[in-house]
Amino acid sequence: MAEVIDLKDVWVSYGNTPVLEAVDLVVEDRDFLAIIGPNGGGKSTLLKVILGLIKPDRGSVRLLGDDPKKTRKYAGYVPQYISSNLDFPISVWEVVLMGCLGHKGPFRGYNEDDRKAAYEALKVVDMLDYRDRQIGELSGGQKQRVFIARSLVTRPRLLILDEPSTGIDSKRQREFYELLNRLKSEIAILLVTHDMSALSVYVDKVACLNRRLHYHNSKELSPKDLEAAYQCPVELIAHGVPHRVLKVH
Amino acid sequence: MFEILQYGFMRNAIMAAVLASIACGIIGVYVVVKKVTSLSGGISHASFGGIGLGYYLGVNPMYGLVPFSLLSAIAMGITSKRTKVAEDTAIGILWSLGMAIGIILIYLTPGYAPDLMTYLFGNILTVPLSDIYLMLALDAVIVFVVYAYYKEFMSLCFDEEFATVAGINVERLYLLLLCLIALTIVLLIKVVGIILIIALLTMPASLSSHYTKNLRKMMYISMFLGALFSITGLALSYTYDVPSGATIILVMSAVYLLHFVYHAVRPRIVRA
Ligand SMILES: Nc1ncnc2c1ncn2[C@@H]1O[C@H](COP(=O)(O)OP(=O)(O)O)[C@@H](O)[C@H]1O
């Protein structure tokens, strides 16, 4: 079977500002890959390229073996910034049901299976009690959980999460990583995070992005990679980076 | 009181008010939640070109309006999404362009343009039966398309990025929504006229958002409010012999204002 994600020599710039340079990335089925890197390093841009939301200047992007425009409906995506119109008259329940949208068509309403899936997804993120609330009435962390539920509802082949744990308290964060841990036996997960403690415990592979992607298809990054990415001596960042991630020489 | 109903023009007027409220209730809610009020105002004014076209070709201006308003809606949608022209600039340009075309075409038409004022300010008391049939057809199209794409429109208005990832062609759907707005404008022209449409399109929907947080219920409530206001306005305009379009807008604005004053003052009264 084809790779879940296959980027070859991808270059992206906004106007004259280069954001991604010569990025190659392969993610296979059931990989759990975390991407770390400084702010403005291009992490969110990379995820949007993978989903075909941004067209690269150069290079090829395949998602599930095809053009991401065709295959992205099989991916679940939780963006970093909630792009939604939050005064919109919509309940938590309707937001999560909306997750089924990609597999419907005109005239076809949501059915019993969709409602069951939405119920399960809300249960997983522990938001069932809030299902009749209007989405704008929730706290930041609660909204984030609702959007995670929306991305899970169709049982995607790949889950793409852009700093999902921001705004979630530490107990919920642990539950959240446990959830990802369960999911990874079935699907591929791509997670952008600053949460170094999660890396050592749950994640299988780590890449570091600052315009260029430093990745060795493993959990290990050399101090050289990190220095290149963060552009500061590794001691300054190593305190946050678990030793199992840093390669010992 | 009820004997006025035996007049054909009154029955037509009431039917026109009800037919207008259906489209206005559904599409007005989209205009409000998607925040495309000024774009809708732009389509409405630009469609004046269609009225000019109707006069120039010597046909019922309503038949010039339908294609012309659809065209201006698509032009506005494409200019604001695909080019680097800012949306409000695109709206302003097409707004004036459409009106300019209309003025030139009316000027070029020999003789004078009868009921021009009707199109600008509306006159629900003179809606002929043929226009009622056109309104019925437009309502049918609008209800059918919204029924078919209800989920899709909801995702478009709530979260475009999500809709895109879910495989929806967001640009095409947005243009479809603008076309429905254009058809609604055509439907409303006889009621309140090009100049006053935007109030009729937004006020019932905006009021309804205070009573429910459910999109479908918002649509029903604003349909009801739209019909209530236009029939009240119609009755007042008949009784006092004042222009119907403006009276409908005044009734609506008065209720709107009272509503907000009431809600601003009430918490203080309750506390005191
Ligand atoms: N829409 C945009 N237009 C112009 N520049 C952008 C845009 N989005 C992001 N950038 C720039 O691209 C760089 C990478 O941004 P981003 O991918 O959001 O980084 P990260 O997610 O790693 O913080 C930043 O310098 C940012 O300022």
Ligand SMILES: [Mg+2]
């Ligand atoms: Mg980011």
